[in-house]
Structure formats: structure tokens, C-alpha cells
Amino acid sequence: MKMSNLYLPTLKETPAEAEVPSHQLMLRAGMMRTLTAGIYTYLPLGWRVIRKVEDIVRQAMNESGAQELLMPIIHTAELWKESGRWEKFGPLMIKFQDRKGRDYCLGPTHEEVITALVRGEIRSYKDLPVNLYQIQTKVRDEIRPRFGVMRGREFIMKDAYSFDRDYEGLDRSYRAMYDAYMKAFTNCGLEVRAVEADTGAMGGSESHEFMVLAEVGEDRIAFCDSCSYAANVEKAVAGEREVSGSEEMKEMEEVHTPGQKTIEEVSEFLGVDPAKTIKSLALLADGEPVLVLVAGDDQLNEVKLANYLAANELTPVADEDFEKYFSSTPGFIGPVGLEGIRVLADLRVKDIVNGVAGANKTDYHLINVNPGRDFIVDEYLDLRIVKEGDPCPKCDGKLEIKSGIEVGHIFKLGTKYSESMEATYLDENGKEQFIVMGCYGIGISRLVAAAIEQNHDEKGIIWPKAIAPYQVIILALGDDEEVVKVTEELYQELTARGVETLLDDRKERPGVKFNDADLIGIPLRITVGARSLKNNTIEARVRRTGEEIQLELENTVDKIIEILDRIE
RNA sequence: CGGAGCGUGGCGCAGUUUGGUAGCGCACCUGUUUUGGGAACAGGGGGUCGAAGGUUCAAAUCCUUUCGCUCCGACCA
Structure with a gap:
């Protein structure tokens, strides 16, 4: 893409509305604009990143055997009344009526819709297991939306639902999702920790959250410093503390x-x-x-x-x-x-x-x-919040507390919804059984914000290559004929070889181009100016490390791809 | 919902205490010169001060109501 044609409104100054780095940078880097609190438009650059993340998640899901579908955003009230959550989710849902006065809501999650779907199709144990997912906009009237897309009222979520005949099956489905999630996050270039979690409003038995460690995280996580124990503090349990000495009871x-x-x-x-x-x-x-x-x-x-x-x-x-x-x-x-x-x-x-x-x-x-x-x-x-330094419940270690951003959450629902909504199958004996369910969510848009929290510096975003909107940005400094020719050729060839490339051909001064390139965080920057062309070289610079490499103008594209290949 | 702060050209802000009819920087348009880390000069366009009501000869400024934004809390996948 040539930047002279790209809708990329970058901001030199930080908008007053944004407090945390990811929110500030998503606005400054021209990734999104605000409609109102917690509701945003993704601009071309931001949307590209969202799509990258979606594709990585989609691939991990597909490899795990899950199948993609798409459910409606508009839900009928009857469905939610059936599960008992019309009242329980209550104010979290945007509710409205159609012209006939029938009640609806915008889907905050899809257990009800998927269960209603599946109970109509699944009759036999032979139809199980099955895992269905979608990537879609969710709507939740959050009490306090904040930090940009970190907690929006409208956000993009990947939600999956597994259906098994029994709890052993659920364990397998759950494990498959756990593994697929770790893979998806790793493939996005993120460092994520899985922690034990409370099941909250979703209900069910076991649950894990996937956390990106970051200062601005809204969750607190307890980790053992010597074993693998990790849990959300909502859930975390401390080990027995030693009782110091024995004391005689005195009179009250x-x-x-x-x-x-x-x-x-x-x-x-x-x-x-x-x-x-x-x-x-x-x-x-x-x-x-x-x-x-x-x-x-x-x-x-x-x-x-x-x-x-x-x-x-x-x-x-x-x-x-x-x-x-x-x-x-x-x-x-x-x-x-x-x-x-x-x-x-x-x-x-x-x-x-x-x-x-x-x-x-x-x-x-x-x-x-x-x-x-x-x-x-x-x-x-056990009713207390664990503290830094508390004994680990699993070993002799001590607990540390850190902040994290929840980018994924998986639940073993069991039969909570299949019972309330009567989703059953017939087993080998012809006996009716409740389907055993699990549900699994990834906050796609939140993940993008979390990635920025984990990957930025004072100049701007530093995208992991896998989710960068473009891999390479070529800066054409000045309008010297030779510069134009060289950059145009590089751009054409890189693009032809499948490298997603931006060409900054705007009539801007070099400083503007350097700063924008840093701000939008493209992993590899190629600078071409009349000065370096005199020596028959161009310059490559790695965004994350700042490493600079002079490249002779010969097989340049090969060399660029080589450098790109070793960038994370 | 409770607490705090803030709404003034597209963005960042001053002006509000002590009412007198709106200003700065950036951005934008035109021109000239510039061109390796957010150019300089000259000229120019754009706001009725979140909204409504009130006080006053006169309101961005005082009063009332209301809407919105941000942060903390409560709450919440």
C-alpha cells in the first residue's frame, strides 16, 4: 500500500480522552476513532491488525477441530428467560423492542443461542462431540467502559461452545481449547499465562483465564515463585501459614x-x-x-x-x-x-x-x-484475598501478585445450560441425557490492546511481526528521481513476493516519516534517500531493537526478506 | 450508582477567580524557500465557548437544570 493513498490519520499529540498507552497509541497511530465511550470505529490500519489476530485464532481453532459459524447479534428475550439470565444479566444487556412490542437484546454472549440451535439438531450420542465457534461483535452495556478497547461496550470476540456426551469428553474438549488458546496467543507473539479462575456469571465448574501481564491490567493474579500454581486473586487460595508459638488464653x-x-x-x-x-x-x-x-x-x-x-x-x-x-x-x-x-x-x-x-x-x-x-x-x-508473600497452596514457594489483562477465558459449563434449556441426546441405551457443555472466549479487540501494552516504547507501537498490519515500511526521502525509482521497484518486488509492504511516498519531510513509521510500529523499516544512494546503499532498521543494517543495492529484496525472517 | 475532574475551531490548551462580545500552538489552504528525525517565512479559512433556561445594559465567565467525556470506587466475561 502506498501511504499517499492510505487513510491513516496519525496524531502528533495525545488525545485527552486516553489514559493508558494502548488506548493513546491506537488513537495516535490512526488505528481507531471514538464514537462514544467504549464504542469505536476501526480505521484501515487497526482493522488490518484485528484481521490478523482473527486469522491466527481461526487457524488454531480450525486445527483443534472446531467449526466456524455465525450467530445473530439480535436475540429474543424468550431464550434468555429460558436460561434464567434475562434478569441475571439484566442491566448488562442492551434491550429493546420491535414494532410489535416483542422484547429483544443484543447478544452479550451466545450460550443461549447456541444451545437452542444445537438442541434442535443433536439427537444421538453419535452426533457428539462437536465444537462450534464464531468471531463476532458482542454488545455489553458495561457499567464502566474504560481504557479504550480494553473494556468496550461493543467488542470483537471469538466464542466457542463444545458439546460432549459426558464429563470425560468435556475434559478432552476443554484441554483441546486450552492448547489451542496457548498456541493462538503464542502465534500472535504474546506472552500469556494461564491461571485458575472464578466462573462468575457463566457458571460451571472449572475455569482458566489467559492473562497478558501488564501494569494496566484490571485483574490481579497470584503466582507461585517456585511451582506452576497461578490463579486470579478472586480464586487464589493461600497455603497454611505457620502459627507462631503458643500463647495462654487470657481473660477477656x-x-x-x-x-x-x-x-x-x-x-x-x-x-x-x-x-x-x-x-x-x-x-x-x-x-x-x-x-x-x-x-x-x-x-x-x-x-x-x-x-x-x-x-x-x-x-x-x-x-x-x-x-x-x-x-x-x-x-x-x-x-x-x-x-x-x-x-x-x-x-x-x-x-x-x-x-x-x-x-x-x-x-x-x-x-x-x-x-x-x-x-x-x-x-x-477460606474467605480472604491472598497477599504477596503468602505461602503457595501447592508447594513451599511464596505467592507473587501481578496485574494482568484477561485475553481469553475457558469454562467447563457442564449441564447448566443444557438442563435449563433442555438440550439432550440419546445414549447407546436409548436413554435421554443432558449434553455436557464448555464455552471458550477470546477477546480479539482486547488482545490487540494487550499486545500494545506489552509491546511499545516512547516512540510508539512495536508490533510482533505476526500481527503487524504490514511487515515492511519503505521510506522514500525526498523526491529525487533515483529515490522514487528505487523505492518503487523495491515496493513492487516485495509486494510481488508476498511481503506486506507500505511505501511512504507522501510529500512529507523525513522527520515526519521516521516518526510515523515508529508510531505505527512496522517491524522493519527501509530508508532510501539520495544521500545513501550515492554510496549505492540503503538502510534497514529493526523497530524493536533499533538495529541498523546498510544494504548494498544488489539482491536487495532477498536481503530484506532474510532480515525479516529473523525478526519476531 | 457514589466520589473527583473536565467540556472553548480537527487536535492540545489559555481565558472563567474580578462579566465588557474569543486567543495561542499544532493541523488545514495558497505562495516562496527548504528536505536524513515532527521545516521557515508571508498570506488565508474555520469556533459563539457541550445543550437548555435564568440573572444582567452586557455572559465562555454568575445561577439552575441537563447531556457528554475521563479517572477512582461499587459492579462487571
Whole structure:
């Protein structure tokens, strides 16, 4: 493509609307433009990258045996009511009516549509297994779209759905997708870690997320520094911590702690290690009050709690509602002497000896509190967010925490949807069975943003070759006849040999061309100017490394392809 | 939805405190000279200040309402 004809509006300055590097660079490099928050137009350069990623993903999917199809974006409400998610997904869906007043939504995901499709076709165990996928625009009315295409309200997703006769089959399908995903991400030139994940609104049993490690990532991931354990912190579990020494239980006492509400305040006021305080959190789980206890130096993991309680919604008890459940103001509640409220505690609370807790009396705390002796916990379970340095649950290592961008997510759904939507087959005995399902997503547009987060410098994007919009950019410096002739020939020949090449033939000064080439991140730059032509050479420069190579004007195209071949 | 910030030519911003009828840089158009890391000079076009209402002789500026954008949180694949 000749750049004099390319619709490539690059920006010299960073738009005020963009905060993170990938968002800024996608706008500056002329890859996309904003329509409104979370909704974007892909310009020719950006679309090329999207298509590259799609093709790589498509190939990995096809090789795994999955088959591509295309489902509608418009879904009927009946389907979603059938699965029970019309209400559950609720505000996340864009809903509307047709002229007859019938309800629809724009598809945020496609379990319902695919299940409705497949249940009509699959009758026998002989029809299984099957894995169907599509690459399509998804629509989700996100509460807070942000970071450009990282979390958009409209985004491109590859979603696949597997159908098996049993759980062994599902395990095989799941494994095949896991492998295909790793392959697709690697082929895109990305460094991705697979981590154990929570299943969230999709439901199901097992789940992995594929994470691109990046500072701007919205997810936090816990890694073991010595074994392969890795999990989203929503899911991560820490190993047993050593309990230091044994201490005699002392007699419980009430102490005056005026105005000391937070753990920090109380522990400082009483001169006690925060780990020995018991943090009491009053929550409503779908409206039911529950008191949750965690050690003062821990944070409650609400995902774990919500999963355990099978609650859709967890909200803190509002300050003004405290008197409904407690005899003190916020900051002084605790488990001792509390009645009529379910009490759950993190496992670490069990080990606290002579701890501190709220006295259920405004401006008072209790010291030398001992679980079991002074109060009863209905259930102990793992409820805390793991921290940097926590022991690994699988080995003797320690956990590290890093930020990541979720570019893929795979789920073992089991029969969640086949049961609610009655998707069944007949086994060898003629007995009706529910189809066992899995679902698998890759955020194509998010992956592009993640690739930029992982591959950029102060000058701009540095595309991995596999997803670069073009592999080579030829800069024609000046309009010297010889320069025009040489660049034109190079361009024609490279293109003829299948190398995707940009020719910067614009009437711009050299600085503009250099800067644009760096900004849009083409892996290999070829510079041709009158000056170098005098020595019968041209210059090649590798975007990622900055390596410069002088090339004699002889078999130049061979040499360029040679250099290109060794670029990642 | 709660908190914070911001909406002024295409982009980045000043002007708002203390009302007096809009300015700078970049970009754009024409011309000349330039041409290896975002050129220089000269000339030129383009905004009614997010929107609506109000106060005032007079509103970008003050008041009210509203819409949008960004960030933090809640929430969310």
C-alpha cells in the first residue's frame, strides 16, 4: 500500500480522552476513532491488525477441530428467560423492542443461542462431540467502559461452545481449547499465562483465564515463585501459614476505645499487631444479614463469599441500618454476644489467640478474645484475598501478585445450560441425557490492546511481526528521481513476493516519516534517500531493537526478506 | 450508582477567580524557500465557548437544570 493513498490519520499529540498507552497509541497511530465511550470505529490500519489476530485464532481453532459459524447479534428475550439470565444479566444487556412490542437484546454472549440451535439438531450420542465457534461483535452495556478497547461496550470476540456426551469428553474438549488458546496467543507473539479462575456469571465448574501481564491490567493474579500454581486473586487460595508459638488464653476484657473505628486505629491505639485483631464485616447477601470475620491484616474476598453463599448480590450494611442488626455504631461491632446473625469466618481467624474485636458497644472493644471460647462461628472457610508473600497452596514457594489483562477465558459449563434449556441426546441405551457443555472466549479487540501494552516504547507501537498490519515500511526521502525509482521497484518486488509492504511516498519531510513509521510500529523499516544512494546503499532498521543494517543495492529484496525472517 | 475532574475551531490548551462580545500552538489552504528525525517565512479559512433556561445594559465567565467525556470506587466475561 502506498501511504499517499492510505487513510491513516496519525496524531502528533495525545488525545485527552486516553489514559493508558494502548488506548493513546491506537488513537495516535490512526488505528481507531471514538464514537462514544467504549464504542469505536476501526480505521484501515487497526482493522488490518484485528484481521490478523482473527486469522491466527481461526487457524488454531480450525486445527483443534472446531467449526466456524455465525450467530445473530439480535436475540429474543424468550431464550434468555429460558436460561434464567434475562434478569441475571439484566442491566448488562442492551434491550429493546420491535414494532410489535416483542422484547429483544443484543447478544452479550451466545450460550443461549447456541444451545437452542444445537438442541434442535443433536439427537444421538453419535452426533457428539462437536465444537462450534464464531468471531463476532458482542454488545455489553458495561457499567464502566474504560481504557479504550480494553473494556468496550461493543467488542470483537471469538466464542466457542463444545458439546460432549459426558464429563470425560468435556475434559478432552476443554484441554483441546486450552492448547489451542496457548498456541493462538503464542502465534500472535504474546506472552500469556494461564491461571485458575472464578466462573462468575457463566457458571460451571472449572475455569482458566489467559492473562497478558501488564501494569494496566484490571485483574490481579497470584503466582507461585517456585511451582506452576497461578490463579486470579478472586480464586487464589493461600497455603497454611505457620502459627507462631503458643500463647495462654487470657481473660477477656472490655476496653474504652473512643472514636477508634478502623483496624489501623484500633491496633495502634491498643498497641496490638493488626493480625491479632478480628475484622468484622456486616454484609447483606441478597438481603440476608451475615457477619464475616477476617484477620485484621487480611481483606475479604467477596467472590469467594458470594460463591459460598450462592448470593447474587453482596452489599455492606448501610450505616443508618446498623441499629436494625447491631447494638453499636459501625466500627465497634463484633462476634461476641451477637445473636440472630449468621457468622462466617476466614480460616485464619481460628488461629487468633487473645485477639481484639468490637464489643458491640459504641466506643468499646474487647481484648483477649478467643474464637470458640468467647464466640461461635457458624462456618470457617477460606474467605480472604491472598497477599504477596503468602505461602503457595501447592508447594513451599511464596505467592507473587501481578496485574494482568484477561485475553481469553475457558469454562467447563457442564449441564447448566443444557438442563435449563433442555438440550439432550440419546445414549447407546436409548436413554435421554443432558449434553455436557464448555464455552471458550477470546477477546480479539482486547488482545490487540494487550499486545500494545506489552509491546511499545516512547516512540510508539512495536508490533510482533505476526500481527503487524504490514511487515515492511519503505521510506522514500525526498523526491529525487533515483529515490522514487528505487523505492518503487523495491515496493513492487516485495509486494510481488508476498511481503506486506507500505511505501511512504507522501510529500512529507523525513522527520515526519521516521516518526510515523515508529508510531505505527512496522517491524522493519527501509530508508532510501539520495544521500545513501550515492554510496549505492540503503538502510534497514529493526523497530524493536533499533538495529541498523546498510544494504548494498544488489539482491536487495532477498536481503530484506532474510532480515525479516529473523525478526519476531 | 457514589466520589473527583473536565467540556472553548480537527487536535492540545489559555481565558472563567474580578462579566465588557474569543486567543495561542499544532493541523488545514495558497505562495516562496527548504528536505536524513515532527521545516521557515508571508498570506488565508474555520469556533459563539457541550445543550437548555435564568440573572444582567452586557455572559465562555454568575445561577439552575441537563447531556457528554475521563479517572477512582461499587459492579462487571
